[in-house]
Amino acid sequence: MKILITGATHGMGRGVARALAAHPQTELVLLGRSEQLLRETAAELSQCAAPERVRVIRCDLAKMRDVRAALAELRDLSALDAVFVNAGIGYAPRHEKTEDGLDAHFQVNYLSQFMLTLNLLEQLEASKQGGRVVFNAPAFGEVRWDDLQLDKDWDYELAIGQAMVAKRMFAARLHDLYAARGEPRVSCFSYEIAKTVWTNQLNVIPRPMRLMATVMKAFGRFISVDECGDIMAPLFLEGREESAKKSGRLLTTKGGELLDREKNPEVLDAAARKRLWDVSLALCGDEATARAAQRLTAPPAALAPAP
Numbered sequence: 001m002k003i004l005i006t007g008a009t010h011g012m013g014r015g016v017a018r019a020l021a022a023h024p025q026t027e028l029v030l031l032g033r034s035e036q037l038l039r040e041t042a043a044e045l046s047q048c049a050a051p052e053r054v055r056v057i058r059c060d061l062a063k064m065r066d067v068r069a070a071l072a073e074l075r076d077l078s079a080l081d082a083v084f085v086n087a088g089i090g091y092a093p094r095h096e097k098t099e100d101g102l103d104a105h106f107q108v109n110y111l112s113q114f115m116l117t118l119n120l121l122e123q124l125e126a127s128k129q130g131g132r133v134v135f136n137a138p139a140f141g142e143v144r145w146d147d148l149q150l151d152k153d154w155d156y157e158l159a160i161g162q163a164m165v166a167k168r169m170f171a172a173r174l175h176d177l178y179a180a181r182g183e184p185r186v187s188c189f190s191y192e193i194a195k196t197v198w199t200n201q202l203n204v205i206p207r208p209m210r211l212m213a214t215v216m217k218a219f220g221r222f223i224s225v226d227e228c229g230d231i232m233a234p235l236f237l238e239g240r241e242e243s244a245k246k247s248g249r250l251l252t253t254k255g256g257e258l259l260d261r262e263k264n265p266e267v268l269d270a271a272a273r274k275r276l277w278d279v280s281l282a283l284c285g286d287e288a289t290a291r292a293a294q295r296l297t298a299p300p301a302a303l304a305p306a307p
């Protein structure tokens with residue numbers, strides 16, 4: 001399985017990368033914004049994975065030009081089996097705008113990965129194991145249609161929540177489009193980890209929040225990134241049929257059972273999903289991304305048969 005992980009240099013992405021590296025049949029492509037952290041992560045993984053099984057791609061998701069450059073590098077992968085849409089900013093002390101003029105959470109946590117994923121779908125369709133896109137997206141948040149870039153009203157929780165809903169709407173829309181063709185060639189689903197994960201976020205939040213988290217940790221409210229990796233790794237390794245059954249859903253695991261979690265009316269509304277899709281394409285303003293989207297929305301005959 002060849003698996004691309006965004007945000008592989010810390011936190012849940014790194015935990016999932018470690019768990020997957022322990023499986024000899026995996027090849028990992030790690031995407032991160034820091035050359036040095038990517039080197040360190042690859043070196044750590046090389047303790048259980050041969051160096052040729054781990055490739056790194058530097059890409060700052062706060063920059064559309066970096067996403068385009070990463071896609072040019074990724075073009076030489078003839079097939080890709082999975083993408084983990086995971087990278088994200090969590091706590092932020094103030095409202096940051098990117099060089100593209102967008103809310104940083106919206107762009108990093110959602111829009112850049114919308115663009116990345118759309119441009120990788122043909123490679124995922126070529127997967128012999130059944131291509132899949134797994135979105136790291138818990139069940140909260142809302143979309144501010146009249147203020148998507150949160151210029152009027154911002155706080156970091158609002159910004160994270162909006163990006164989470166956007167990711168879930170994108171996952172569900174991708175599923176709709178594949179399902180309309182009768183066969184989901186690429187499974188697209190969201191997964192919420194049932195317990196909060198002790199990640200690098202705990203190093204960047206303000207001290208009072210960190211103290212509160214430390215107390216909660218003592219009461220068993222957190223799991224480690226390695227525990228998270230062990231829970232999530234099977235989503236990337238399971239067979240095509242198992243993966244296809246999850247497509248279009250937001251799932252979590254409780255008491256060993258998979259449960260559906262989606263209750264957000266907008267994620268459940270096909271018209272709202274299409275609306276966000278159209279807005280997102282316009283914001284990307286990228287011809288290749290527009291073509292990738294058109295290929296999916298065109299009549300079924302336009303989708304070339306899978307090899």
Ligand SMILES: NC(=O)c1ccc[n+]([C@@H]2O[C@H](COP(=O)([O-])OP(=O)(O)OC[C@H]3O[C@@H](n4cnc5c(N)ncnc54)[C@H](OP(=O)(O)O)[C@@H]3O)[C@@H](O)[C@H]2O)c1
Nearest residue numbers: 007009010011012033060061062087088196197199200201
């Ligand atoms: N922790 C939880 O319990 C939990 C639960 C559900 C969902 N989530 C979500 O899971 C995702 C990962 O969060 P985490 O808790 O694992 O946080 P984390 O430890 O801070 O890891 C975030 C990852 O995203 C990367 N990243 C951030 N900004 C980036 C950018 N501009 N370009 C490329 N990569 C970037 C980080 O890179 P660096 O290593 O360079 O910082 C890091 O690898 C987030 O979307 C978060 O909202 C977390």
